[in-house]
Amino acid sequence: MATLTRHDRIARMKSSVMYALCSVATLFLLSTLVLVVGYLVFLGFSALWPWKALVSFFTTVPTAIPEDPGGMKHAFIGTLMLLAMASAVGVPLGMLAGVFLAEYSVDSKLAAPVRFVADVLAGVPSIVVGILGYELIVVPMGQFSGIAGSLALAFIMIPIVARTTEEMLRLVPGSYREASIALGASKARTILSVVIPSATGSVVTGIMLAIARVAGETAPLLFTAGMSRFLTTDPTQPFPALTTQIYRFVTGPFPAERQLAYAGIVVLIVLIFFINLAIRFATRGSKPVN
Amino acid sequence: MSAPPTNPPGPSDAQPFVLQSGKKGGAWADPVLKWLTAGAAVLILLMLAGLVGVLVSAALPSIKQFGLEFLVASEWRPNELERSVRDAAGKIVRDEDGNNVTEIIPPVFGALPVIYGTAVSSMIALALAVPLSFGGALFLVRIAPKRLVAPVSFLVEFLAAIPSIAYGIFGLFVLAPWLASAQPVAADWLKDVPGLSWMFFQTLADGRVVPIPAAGRNMLCGGLILAIMIVPIITAISRDVLANVPRAQVEGTMALGATWWQSCVEMLKYGRSALFGAVMLGLARAAGETMAVAMIIGNANQIDFSPFAPAQTMASLLASEFGEAQGIHRGALVEVALILLVMSLAFNVVARYLVVGKDSRSAMAH
Numbered sequence A: 001m002a003t004l005t006r007h008d009r010i011a012r013m014k015s016s017v018m019y020a021l022c023s024v025a026t027l028f029l030l031s032t033l034v035l036v037v038g039y040l041v042f043l044g045f046s047a048l049w050p051w052k053a054l055v056s057f058f059t060t061v062p063t064a065i066p067e068d069p070g071g072m073k074h075a076f077i078g079t080l081m082l083l084a085m086a087s088a089v090g091v092p093l094g095m096l097a098g099v100f101l102a103e104y105s106v107d108s109k110l111a112a113p114v115r116f117v118a119d120v121l122a123g124v125p126s127i128v129v130g131i132l133g134y135e136l137i138v139v140p141m142g143q144f145s146g147i148a149g150s151l152a153l154a155f156i157m158i159p160i161v162a163r164t165t166e167e168m169l170r171l172v173p174g175s176y177r178e179a180s181i182a183l184g185a186s187k188a189r190t191i192l193s194v195v196i197p198s199a200t201g202s203v204v205t206g207i208m209l210a211i212a213r214v215a216g217e218t219a220p221l222l223f224t225a226g227m228s229r230f231l232t233t234d235p236t237q238p239f240p241a242l243t244t245q246i247y248r249f250v251t252g253p254f255p256a257e258r259q260l261a262y263a264g265i266v267v268l269i270v271l272i273f274f275i276n277l278a279i280r281f282a283t284r285g286s287k288p289v290n
Numbered sequence B: 001m002s003a004p005p006t007n008p009p010g011p012s013d014a015q016p017f018v019l020q021s022g023k024k025g026g027a028w029a030d031p032v033l034k035w036l037t038a039g040a041a042v043l044i045l046l047m048l049a050g051l052v053g054v055l056v057s058a059a060l061p062s063i064k065q066f067g068l069e070f071l072v073a074s075e076w077r078p079n080e081l082e083r084s085v086r087d088a089a090g091k092i093v094r095d096e097d098g099n100n101v102t103e104i105i106p107p108v109f110g111a112l113p114v115i116y117g118t119a120v121s122s123m124i125a126l127a128l129a130v131p132l133s134f135g136g137a138l139f140l141v142r143i144a145p146k147r148l149v150a151p152v153s154f155l156v157e158f159l160a161a162i163p164s165i166a167y168g169i170f171g172l173f174v175l176a177p178w179l180a181s182a183q184p185v186a187a188d189w190l191k192d193v194p195g196l197s198w199m200f201f202q203t204l205a206d207g208r209v210v211p212i213p214a215a216g217r218n219m220l221c222g223g224l225i226l227a228i229m230i231v232p233i234i235t236a237i238s239r240d241v242l243a244n245v246p247r248a249q250v251e252g253t254m255a256l257g258a259t260w261w262q263s264c265v266e267m268l269k270y271g272r273s274a275l276f277g278a279v280m281l282g283l284a285r286a287a288g289e290t291m292a293v294a295m296i297i298g299n300a301n302q303i304d305f306s307p308f309a310p311a312q313t314m315a316s317l318l319a320s321e322f323g324e325a326q327g328i329h330r331g332a333l334v335e336v337a338l339i340l341l342v343m344s345l346a347f348n349v350v351a352r353y354l355v356v357g358k359d360s361r362s363a364m365a366h
Helices: A006-047 A051-059 A073-103 A111-121 A126-141 A146-170 A174-182 A187-198 A200-215 A242-251 A255-283 B029-066 B112-143 B146-160 B164-190 B219-243 B247-255 B260-270 B272-288 B291-296 B314-324 B327-355 B360-364
Strands: B081-084 B102-105 B201-203 B209-211
Touching (some): A051 A073, A051 A255, A073 A146, A073 A187, A073 A242, A073 A255, A073 B029, A111 A146, A111 B327, A126 A146, A126 B272, A146 B029, A187 B029, A200 A255, A242 B291, A255 B146, B112 B260, B112 B327, B146 B219, B164 B219, B219 B272, B219 B291, B247 B260, B260 B272, B272 B314, B291 B314
């Protein structure tokens, strides 16, 4: 082995130091993130303890009595309803646009700008979407409403669903389409009964991803859905959601309501965690190779 | 799923084959689906156009009234101010009855404090998050044992999905109190270091210099939380970028006798434009982050160079004031939203050109 020059020795030392630093950086990152999540989960679960608190969280609405604040049934149901309404609007539109990008884009001048705009829209700060919803829907309607809130969420979902649908449909081998066309199926028939069914799992993943993304949104709801302390199913009225209610409770003065907020945040995190886990399972084994 | 072997074209003596476009009754579906999907695609274009159009029209009163001055004016005062009129000599003017003559100064709006707040808090976040994220990405690609990669990647992706408000709660109840208690200690240690004392003191309107109150909710707190929030996204994307560096590139440097770190540097250089794109996506997220920042940055529309002074970002200003804004105040806020939109569009455009949308999922996790 050749003798090491001073230069080499410094380079080796530097390399060892950087190796250690990369490991330390990872450790530091993970411990910070574990600290953050661990703290929230600990707070949340201690607020949901004992069993009675957990039950009343899901079965009662806020009482506005500082000592006995009730639960967040209204917000939990509100979030689920907002997500359902947003998906009802956003998923079909996003999927249609994704189908266009994947299947009809070959000879279309529309595809490149749409793809680009969809990517750019996915990065628009969500508070800006909330303000759009306020000016476009809340002002004409004269009040906050579940409709405005769910449309704001749908606005965020559409570009995400469109782009993931496109990506997933592109992974379906071209031979499937050729085989279908060769059997005499029309293009629409090919898309609807061959291409989409063979990509269902991964398209669902994209949809779940979009839902997970908007489930934790507060900013676009503040000025569209507004806030409500009541259980409501009328989407023309101000609509409760977990995030906005948590925000109100956390920034409010009552310790008991803060406890509720902690419980709410852990419920929200668990909800998103399960959506992520579901995505993981849906894509397991069939993970497409880009 | 490998493609079935394609048969060579049939012999020419086969039955003549008539191409039918669709079966009975299916012919109408073709144009319908085509136009439906094209319509949805056009809708995406309209969404962006509508977003810009609506914001511009709602911001018009403010744009007309303040013009370009809006971008550089440093006062943000939503309320009218009533004050005594003074004459040229500085004496208070009184009317015949001896009462002070007052004038009403209309509200003024300048976006410079929030532009400053956004820029500085994002820079603090990037300065902390980028080295850590790149280190983490290198660890995942070059050091971590294979079986660690999947769980760590899952954790990183899951963290990117944790709601902003959760980070806000952590900032509000853990980080801010900790900073508040650490600030006097840091001030004791550092105030005598030349060039650092400005961090801990502020000059009041009457000229007195006093220590900045240790509130905890300040620019530094906002920057730290933003750093924690953007680390997952930068790590996830740069891990993908580094994993896609061709093996030959790494092996080549190693064969030439490069140390571990030297070959890492080559990897980073090889992926530099995509890595820069990852940083831009992190920046876009930091700049647009709303709820967490609104809860912990102190909500003061001022320019103070100390990291311990409360501040405000564009997004947090919107979250904290838009709810009760009326008239020109609302117009000014919408104009801030417009600036925020244009800025984040610019970041995203640059980022996406650089990352080239290879892994759209991690790019979308934003």
